[in-house]
Amino acid sequence: MRLSCLALTVSMWTFGQSALAHEITAQIDLRAVVVDSPLDSFTEGGTGQLRFGGDDDGLRLGAVTIDAAGEIVDTVRYGVTARATGDGDRNPIDLTEAYLEWRPYPSSPLRWKTRVGAFYAPISLENRAVGWDSLYSISASAINTWMGEELRTIGLETSLTALGATAGRNFDVSIVASAYGWNDPAGILLFQRGWGIHDRQTALFGELPRPLVQDPSIPNIEFFDEVDGRYGYYAGVETKISSRHVLRALHYDNRGDTAEVEAREPTWLTRFDSFGARIELPLEITAIAQYMQGDTAVGASADGRGFIIVDLESWFVLLSRQHGRHRYTARYDRMNTETVRGARFFDSHQDADAWTAAYLFSFNDHWQLAAEAIRLSGSLRQRAEIGLSPNATERLLQLAARYSF
Amino acid sequence: MRLPPHHIGILLLGLALRTPAASAAELTVRVSDVQGRPAHNVVVVATPKAAVSAPARSAPLAEMDQVDRQFSPYVLAIRTGTPVLFANNDSVAHQVYSFSPPKRFELALYHGKPREPVVFDRPGIVTIGCNIHDNMVGYLYVTDAPWFGATGDDGVWRVHDLPPGEYELQVWTPLLPPHEWLQTQNISISDESTRASFKLKRALRPEPAPIKDKRVRDY
Numbered sequence: 001m002r003l004s005c006l007a008l009t010v011s012m013w014t015f016g017q018s019a020l021a022h023e024i025t026a027q028i029d030l031r032a033v034v035v036d037s038p039l040d041s042f043t044e045g046g047t048g049q050l051r052f053g054g055d056d057d058g059l060r061l062g063a064v065t066i067d068a069a070g071e072i073v074d075t076v077r078y079g080v081t082a083r084a085t086g087d088g089d090r091n092p093i094d095l096t097e098a099y100l101e102w103r104p105y106p107s108s109p110l111r112w113k114t115r116v117g118a119f120y121a122p123i124s125l126e127n128r129a130v131g132w133d134s135l136y137s138i139s140a141s142a143i144n145t146w147m148g149e150e151l152r153t154i155g156l157e158t159s160l161t162a163l164g165a166t167a168g169r170n171f172d173v174s175i176v177a178s179a180y181g182w183n184d185p186a187g188i189l190l191f192q193r194g195w196g197i198h199d200r201q202t203a204l205f206g207e208l209p210r211p212l213v214q215d216p217s218i219p220n221i222e223f224f225d226e227v228d229g230r231y232g233y234y235a236g237v238e239t240k241i242s243s244r245h246v247l248r249a250l251h252y253d254n255r256g257d258t259a260e261v262e263a264r265e266p267t268w269l270t271r272f273d274s275f276g277a278r279i280e281l282p283l284e285i286t287a288i289a290q291y292m293q294g295d296t297a298v299g300a301s302a303d304g305r306g307f308i309i310v311d312l313e314s315w316f317v318l319l320s321r322q323h324g325r326h327r328y329t330a331r332y333d334r335m336n337t338e339t340v341r342g343a344r345f346f347d348s349h350q351d352a353d354a355w356t357a358a359y360l361f362s363f364n365d366h367w368q369l370a371a372e373a374i375r376l377s378g379s380l381r382q383r384a385e386i387g388l389s390p391n392a393t394e395r396l397l398q399l400a401a402r403y404s405f
Numbered sequence: 406m407r408l409p410p411h412h413i414g415i416l417l418l419g420l421a422l423r424t425p426a427a428s429a430a431e432l433t434v435r436v437s438d439v440q441g442r443p444a445h446n447v448v449v450v451a452t453p454k455a456a457v458s459a460p461a462r463s464a465p466l467a468e469m470d471q472v473d474r475q476f477s478p479y480v481l482a483i484r485t486g487t488p489v490l491f492a493n494n495d496s497v498a499h500q501v502y503s504f505s506p507p508k509r510f511e512l513a514l515y516h517g518k519p520r521e522p523v524v525f526d527r528p529g530i531v532t533i534g535c536n537i538h539d540n541m542v543g544y545l546y547v548t549d550a551p552w553f554g555a556t557g558d559d560g561v562w563r564v565h566d567l568p569p570g571e572y573e574l575q576v577w578t579p580l581l582p583p584h585e586w587l588q589t590q591n592i593s594i595s596d597e598s599t600r601a602s603f604k605l606k607r608a609l610r611p612e613p614a615p616i617k618d619k620r621v622r623d624y
């Protein structure tokens with residue numbers, strides 16, 4: 001956390017230095033929301049997996065995003081994003097990313113990049129817009145929604161890219177590796193509420209109400225915390241073809257010490273493999289598919305693997321077409337969690353899927369209108385713990401007006 | 406824009422040489438891909454086999470723009486010694502660089518016009534990149550030959566002032582696998598207009614796409 005504060009301080013200081021090398025974007029996103037759901041949203045402590053629940057009809061704040069990026073010296077840049085979501089989080093506006101990036105000029109076909117601070121791991125192929133919003137819809141897929149909820153790299157990431165252009169190849173190949181801390185609670189929300197689909201990102205100092213409260217004295221989850229003193233890592237490869245198509249694979253392991261339970265949040269051992277492809281087709285059609293498979297575990301066990309282990313798996317396929325200032329998107333998400341050890345103490349089990357259809361209209365460089373319909377349907381066994389039916393279908397229609405400058 | 410005095414001299418010389426020589430022929434080169442579609446942005450170079458009265462031409466200042474986070478044109482052919490201005494027409498800053506052996510350079514982050522053009526004083530292929538946007542790729546084809554250019558959208562490159570004689574024609578594009586970048590053929594130029602054509606062995610790869618949507622932030 002200290003690193004991100006440092007990055008913010010440094011970047012605030014550099015604002016005064018030169019207008020030329022800084023790009024500041026602010027965006028306001030206002031929503032009209034119609035919900036058809038028997039559940040309260042997880043944002044209110046419910047087990048609903050969308051951002052808005054049964055009684056949330058009406059006008060809502062989507063987000064206020066302030067994004068700043070620029071250079072500190074010639075090859076060192078910063079990126080800072082702050083966001084307000086207007087749903088009673090601890091801080092009305094809070095940082096979602098803050099980092100420094102060192103990009104020395106390549107002196108050979110090997111290019112090297114290093115980031116330090118708090119930022120997103122290179123997993124999402126949807127969240128490409130200002131403030132890590134999806135370019136294709138309002139709400140991200142289940143996989144990338146979870147990225148925004150519980151995963152943040154707070155540490156160091158370095159990548160090496162073999163640039164193909166000089167050798168006449170039309171593709172670049174990169175390897176990326178990272179070491180990070182402050183990610184020990186990652187997995188708790190997935191464990192309790194299952195996968196969700198929305199656009200809310202947890203801020204670095206943000207909290208969410210617990211869907212299943214065990215200890216009333218700590219009703220909220222605090223996400224980015226260091227408990228066990230062990231750093232986690234991820235390592236991945238990426239190929240970019242003709243600056244268009246992207247293929248990615250990444251292995252993530254937060255190396256959590258499951259025996260470490262004497263803290264506000266016990267340590268979760270979360271590991272997964274992630275694969276993704278984004279292909280640009282003719283007629284300005286984009287196809288994206290991602291797959292994630294892994295597990296999260298908590299509690300002491302003789303083998304160190306955890307007292308309760310939950311397998312997690314999700315995939316989605318997205319098709320989107322840009323047609324002038326219009327964009328049409330359709331996506332299908334599949335979401336599963338299954339408790340494979342300790343189910344008699346707590347059985348986390350989700351089996352659900354979701355359809356999302358979105359239409360985005362870019363009026364000009366400042367105004368964008370977005371409409372989105374989501375139908376998320378399936379079972380979440382945990383709901384039985386609080387006397388609800390495990391099966392539910394949530395439907396959401398939201399209209400967003402976005403102004404950025 | 407401030408030009409060093411010798412560049413102004415070159416500019417004037419360039420203008421003076423516009424008038425065609427007494428006996429000059431027109432050459433039309435047509436380049437198509439494997440399916441017969443016109444291949445554009447392909448560099449064409451005509452090198453005389455024996456000494457001809459080639460004009461001591463040197464090109465004036467050339468420009469390679471940056472539009473929508475991509476270089477424009479994608480491929481630029483220039484005469485050895487030509488200064489090139491890497492103008493930035495985007496609202497975002499770029500850091501243009503090259504590590505190609507004929508010319509290594511780095512231009513610090515800038516908007517609009519950079520302070521100085523870059524002089525390409527050795528022939529060869531120079532790959533241009535941007536240190537901020539890894540998707541940006543451009544090529545400079547730097548040649549000693551007096552006659553060169555790139556094909557237009559119709560796949561055609563035309564030259565009007567070739568003295569009669571034997572020539573080697575060469576086409577070059579980075580949109581083929583590297584062992585097929587270059588193709589050559591010999592051609593004899595008489596006083597009349599001459600046509601030549603190249604058929605590439607396969608379809609060209611797509612050029613790196615510009616990023617027109619200003620909302621896109623992942624580079």
Ligand SMILES: [Cu+2]
Pocket residue numbers: 474498499500535536537538541
């Ligand atoms: Cu650039």
